[in-house]
Amino acid sequence: MAEEWPLYRVIGDGANHPDRVEAEVAKRIYAQMVLLRTFDEKTITLQRQGRVGTFPPSIGQEAAEIGSAAALSKDDWMAPSYRDHGALFMHGVPFHHVVLFAMGKGSSIDGEAFVLPSSIPISSHLPHAVGLAMACRRLGEERVAIAYFGDGGTSEGDFHEALNFAGVFKAPVIFFCQNNGWAISVPVSRQTATPTLVQKSQAYGVHGVRVDGNDALACYQVVAEARERALGDGGPTMIEALTYRIGPHTTADDPTRYRPPESLAPWTGDNDPLVRLAQYLVQRGVMTVEEPPAIWAEARQRVNRAVEEALNSPPVRKEAMFDSVYAEVPDALAAQMEDLAEEEAPDARN
Amino acid sequence: MPAINMATALNQALGQMMNTEPRLVILGEDVGQNGGVFRVTAGLWETYGAERVMDTPLAESAIVGSAIGMAIGGLRPVAEIQFMGFLYPALNQIFSHLGRLGQRSRGKFRVPLVVRIPYGGGIRAPEQHADSAEAPLVHTAGIKVVVPSTPYDAKGLLVAAIEDPDPVIFLEPIRLYRLGRAEVPADLYRVRIGPARLARTGSDVSLISWGAMTHLALQTAEAMAGDGVSVEVVDLRSLKPMDEAMIAESVRKTGRAVVVHEAPRTAGLGGEVVSVIQEHAFWWLKAPIRRVAAYDVPYPPYAWEDVYLPTPSRVMRAIRQVLQD
Numbered sequence: 001m002a003e004e005w006p007l008y009r010v011i012g013d014g015a016n017h018p019d020r021v022e023a024e025v026a027k028r029i030y031a032q033m034v035l036l037r038t039f040d041e042k043t044i045t046l047q048r049q050g051r052v053g054t055f056p057p058s059i060g061q062e063a064a065e066i067g068s069a070a071a072l073s074k075d076d077w078m079a080p081s082y083r084d085h086g087a088l089f090m091h092g093v094p095f096h097h098v099v100l101f102a103m104g105k106g107s108s109i110d111g112e113a114f115v116l117p118s119s120i121p122i123s124s125h126l127p128h129a130v131g132l133a134m135a136c137r138r139l140g141e142e143r144v145a146i147a148y149f150g151d152g153g154t155s156e157g158d159f160h161e162a163l164n165f166a167g168v169f170k171a172p173v174i175f176f177c178q179n180n181g182w183a184i185s186v187p188v189s190r191q192t193a194t195p196t197l198v199q200k201s202q203a204y205g206v207h208g209v210r211v212d213g214n215d216a217l218a219c220y221q222v223v224a225e226a227r228e229r230a231l232g233d234g235g236p237t238m239i240e241a242l243t244y245r246i247g248p249h250t251t252a253d254d255p256t257r258y259r260p261p262e263s264l265a266p267w268t269g270d271n272d273p274l275v276r277l278a279q280y281l282v283q284r285g286v287m288t289v290e291e292p293p294a295i296w297a298e299a300r301q302r303v304n305r306a307v308e309e310a311l312n313s314p315p316v317r318k319e320a321m322f323d324s325v326y327a328e329v330p331d332a333l334a335a336q337m338e339d340l341a342e343e344e345a346p347d348a349r350n
Numbered sequence: 351m352p353a354i355n356m357a358t359a360l361n362q363a364l365g366q367m368m369n370t371e372p373r374l375v376i377l378g379e380d381v382g383q384n385g386g387v388f389r390v391t392a393g394l395w396e397t398y399g400a401e402r403v404m405d406t407p408l409a410e411s412a413i414v415g416s417a418i419g420m421a422i423g424g425l426r427p428v429a430e431i432q433f434m435g436f437l438y439p440a441l442n443q444i445f446s447h448l449g450r451l452g453q454r455s456r457g458k459f460r461v462p463l464v465v466r467i468p469y470g471g472g473i474r475a476p477e478q479h480a481d482s483a484e485a486p487l488v489h490t491a492g493i494k495v496v497v498p499s500t501p502y503d504a505k506g507l508l509v510a511a512i513e514d515p516d517p518v519i520f521l522e523p524i525r526l527y528r529l530g531r532a533e534v535p536a537d538l539y540r541v542r543i544g545p546a547r548l549a550r551t552g553s554d555v556s557l558i559s560w561g562a563m564t565h566l567a568l569q570t571a572e573a574m575a576g577d578g579v580s581v582e583v584v585d586l587r588s589l590k591p592m593d594e595a596m597i598a599e600s601v602r603k604t605g606r607a608v609v610v611h612e613a614p615r616t617a618g619l620g621g622e623v624v625s626v627i628q629e630h631a632f633w634w635l636k637a638p639i640r641r642v643a644a645y646d647v648p649y650p651p652y653a654w655e656d657v658y659l660p661t662p663s664r665v666m667r668a669i670r671q672v673l674q675d
Contacts, residue, residue: 077423107456116422117454121446127412128447131419131427138375138401139424157439161412168407324457325449325492327515330544330591 002195005210007242010217011280021217023286029070029216030277030287031295033062036086037274038299039095040247042307043102047251051311052102056083060214060246063273064178066090067219068146068241071227077136077145078115079129081122084148091115099310106316114143123153126162126175133166133173133230144230146174146223152183154200155191163238167205172230174223175206175238178213180245185258198240206236213241214273217280243273318343353531359501360390360466360522363508364428366538368398371426374512377404378413378430378466387432388468388527414440414465418447421463426512428464433479434521435649437467441486448517449492460515464508469497470562470612471659472525474652480524481649482561482613487519488590488622494543495590497521499564501532503587506541514543521589523562546593548600552582555606555669558597558623560586563610563660570665579669589619597623598630605636606672612659615643637675640668 009015021029040057047055058065065086072078078091089095092113100106101118109115119125129147136143153159154177166173179197181188194200201208207229211222219241226237244267248255270276281287322329322337329337354362368374376391382405385392395403406413410431417427431437444465451461471480487495494516498504504522511518549564550571557567564585571581584600586592601607607627609620620641627639642660650658 079419107454107458109455109458116459117451119447121442124415124442124446127415127443128419128422130412131416131421132423133419134416135420135423135425138420139373145419145423158411158415158442161407161409162415164407164409165412165416169404321453323453324455325453327452327460332591332594 005196005198005208008209008211008218008222009215010221011215011276017218017221019217019284021220025070025220026217026281026286029066029220030274030281031299032066032070032086032090033216033274033277034292034295035299035302036062036066038296038303039085039098042303043099044247044251046307047102052099053104054250054252055102056250057247058083058086060267060273061178061180061243062086063216063277064213064219064241064243067216068176068223068239071220071223072146073143073227075114075141075143076227077129077132077143078113079125079132079145079147080115080118081125081149081153082118082120083150084118087148088113088115088118094306096306096310099307100313103310105313123149123156123158123162126153126158127165129173129175130162130166130169130171133171133236134169137172142231144172144174144227146176148176148178150177150183151179151181151188151191151197152186153177154197160204163201163204163206163236166236170233170235173236174226174230175236176223177238177240178243179240180243182245182249182259184249184253196240198238201238206238207234208238208240210240210242213243214267214271214276216273216277351533351535353533354501355528355531356498356501356504356522357388357390357527359505359534360508361392362534363505364391365394365397367509367512368394368402370538371512373424374426374428375402375404375420376428376430377406377417379406379408379432381405381430386430388524390466390522391430410436410440411443414443414448417463417465418443418451418461421461422451422459426462428466428512431465431467433475434467434469434481434483435478437483444487444493444519445490449490452492452516461517462515463517464511464520465517466520466522468524469521470523470525471649471655472562474655475524477649477651480655482611482644484521484589485613485617485619488619492517493590494518494588495521496543496588497523497561498587499523499526499549499561499585501534503541503547505534506539507543507587509538510540510543513540518543521561525562526565529565544588544591544593546596547585547587548582548596549585550581550583552580552604554580554604555608555672556582556584556600556604557608557610557665557669558584558586558600559610560589561612563612566660566662566665567610570662570669573662574666574669579673581669592622592626594626594630597626601627601631602634605634607635607639608642608665608668608672609639610642610660610665612644614646615641616646618643637672640672642668
């Protein structure tokens with residue numbers, strides 16, 4: 001079955017699709033991937049210092065995160081899971097919000113980006129993306145919706161219900177599955193008896209594509225093609241991006257309990273998605289060898305600034321948790337707000 | 351004004367709102383050509399087409415979950431769950447997302463979604479159709495829960511629910527769909543979500559109920575009037591938010607209270623009503639408050655239905671007890 005789902009690849013050995021990514025876009029993807037790696041490493045450090053809470057890094061998945069989101073239009077709807085901060089800031093969320101979210105101080109989203117709050121219960125946001133896509137079509141808008149989830153997410157009922165709905169209603173939606181090998185400690189072989197995840201799309205009449213998830217340009221192209229398909233009334237697409245979670249599930253997880261360090265070998269070194277893209281762009285003449293160090297330096301600066309901004313943000317108002325629950329605060333809830341106002345306790349944790 | 355039953359009143363509300371609100375869409379199982387198993391959406395598919403009245407696959411989580419997406423995306427969806435006993439696959443959507451997205455997005459998104467659910471028992475349906483699971487819904491932050499007991503409230507509350515910027519769970523007592531007719535204005539009108547309805551005034555004891563139990567309460571009140579007992583009936587009709595002021599006012603007047611609901615007794619919403627009375631009317635109480643509820647057993651096959659659900663005689667016994675205590 002795996003042979004029926006060849007890996008879509010643009011970069012390196014076994015490339016089977018021409019590179020159709022404009023040079024400027026490719027360079028921007030690289031810079032954003034560097035930013036994401038830098039951000040993850042910085043946030044892990046902050047977590048160890050006790051300055052932010054539990055954090056799920058996406059180290060190793062930068063190509064899938066950034067390449068996919070780079071192919072979207074700014075008006076497209078995004079329904080992310082908790083490990084998709086890379087896609088979030090690629091889609092326009094100011095990334096100090098990701099730090100605020102990790103600090104427990106706010107939403108993962110803000111500003112004008114068309115992004116739902118990161119969904120934590122696995123795959124429960126996939127039906128939202130289907131509904132958003134159906135709304136876009138009903139309202140005559142030239143937009144699609146994309147949902148991000150992982151290999152473990154394909155075991156949830158909502159994955160199957162959402163794909164089935166999308167197929168029946170021919171919704172302009174993209175299901176972007178990052179198969180990173182692990183659902184916390186459980187390998188993908190314990191999520192499914194099928195050799196691929198993408199083949200599940202067939203059961204629902206959804207177009208399926210399997211892509212090299214560590215090839216940023218391939219990820220970009222499959223999403224761009226899925227987007228065209230959706231807007232051309234060709235219906236939904238499920239993309240399985242094969243990648244690997246280099247780091248822990250979250251900062252609270254210790255992967256040495258369940259996988260040997262040598263399992264990382266095929267996914268690191270020259271196979272690291274950042275290294276692969278940098279080498280390719282230099283080889284293609286899009287980037288000089290001098291450029292990456294400057295890109296890394298700029299990323300460190302930007303991340304430090306964003307982190308400073310988040311860490312220096314004012315303490316939250318304790319009443320703010322009531323503010324947006326309802327459009328108008330019901331009387332009984334107003335009484336509870338007054339009760340909170342009586343509290344002598346300091347404002348919520350900074 | 352023409353006299354119509356509750357199913358017709360709901361159908362009128364949906365039809366008139368479909369006509370005035372182009373963003374309104376309806377989705378659910380058998381809601382299209384079939385008009386819904388209770389015929390509440392009858393005629394709408396013919397008038398507004400399959401794009402706005404959508405028969406969905408049998409997938410309750412995706413019905414509520416996709417409707418959440420539609421609501422955020424700019425539509426005004428009304429989702430139908432076929433029976434309350436079929437709601438549970440959608441509870442993850444309701445518990446995990448429906449009431450949270452306003453706060454989790456810091457007010458960037460509102461979810462103007464109505465989930466209609468045929469509710470409660472009493473029509474000899476198979477035993478997994480007839481649940482009264484209002485308590486876990488009322489316990490869920492960020493949503494509203496209403497349940498009409500008259501055709502007038504059914505239409506007015508449904509219009510208000512559709513226009514509400516926040517999610518509303520709309521419970522429809524299946525026993526009341528076709529139980530009697532009442533005069534209902536032909537035009538659109540709203541019944542505000544929140545205030546309870548004083549269904550009958552009395553002076554000796556307050557009966558507090560909602561949904562089909564309000565009819566039981568009114569029946570019982572009428573029967574006891576012959577014995578010289580004056581029973582007041584408060585129909586909550588909005589379970590969340592709950593009209594604590596009217597509950598308190600009634601019990602301060604009568605000094606005695608019985609709460610009637612058709613959900614099982616333990617951890618039922620009656621416990622919450624008792625707490626409201628205790629907090630706001632304790633010093634006016636002349637007797638302990640009593641609850642009349644379904645028994646703490648799974649909803650039984652319908653041969654037992656009449657004795658599982660509260661009966662007039664159980665309500666009368668409870669009233670006599672509080673009058674003697």
